[in-house]
Amino acid sequence: MPKLPLKGGCLCGSVRYEIAQPLVFAGYCHCTRCQRRTGTAAAASARIAPGSLRILSGQELIKAWRPADGFAKVFCSNCGGTLWSQSQHDPEVISVRMGTFDTDPGIRLSYRAYVAYAAPWEPIPEDGLPRFPEARKG
Ligand SMILES: [Zn+2]
Numbered sequence: 001m002p003k004l005p006l007k008g009g010c011l012c013g014s015v016r017y018e019i020a021q022p023l024v025f026a027g028y029c030h031c032t033r034c035q036r037r038t039g040t041a042a043a044a045s046a047r048i049a050p051g052s053l054r055i056l057s058g059q060e061l062i063k064a065w066r067p068a069d070g071f072a073k074v075f076c077s078n079c080g081g082t083l084w085s086q087s088q089h090d091p092e093v094i095s096v097r098m099g100t101f102d103t104d105p106g107i108r109l110s111y112r113a114y115v116a117y118a119a120p121w122e123p124i125p126e127d128g129l130p131r132f133p134e135a136r137k138g
């Protein structure tokens, strides 16, 4: 088990956060937005327990892109570092970007979502993880 609270932050270090409870699940997203957002073929994120995220510094730098039809993409406006996604219907539903953790968060990625949109230039690894053409189910 990882030591709680988990800590992490953005690229420039201005935004710092902690998560007080164990992560719930984690997976890869191969959607087009994640490709655009990260510049990579897939993005790894972990769902947090509701209410377990606390911002320690840099609150004033936190900005979000809010598409009409999906989760808000939250980032640091100083460095552009991606932080988490957040449901626009229920702000308690948050998935933190795995790359922002300071240390091993304990959880491992357990699925691949939106593989229907996977980048043609990087084959999906044969890692045995369940694949979902669209959103993760179950
Ligand atoms: Zn930053």
Ligand SMILES: [Zn+2]
Pocket: 029, 030, 031, 032, 033, 034, 035, 043, 114
């Ligand atoms: Zn995505």
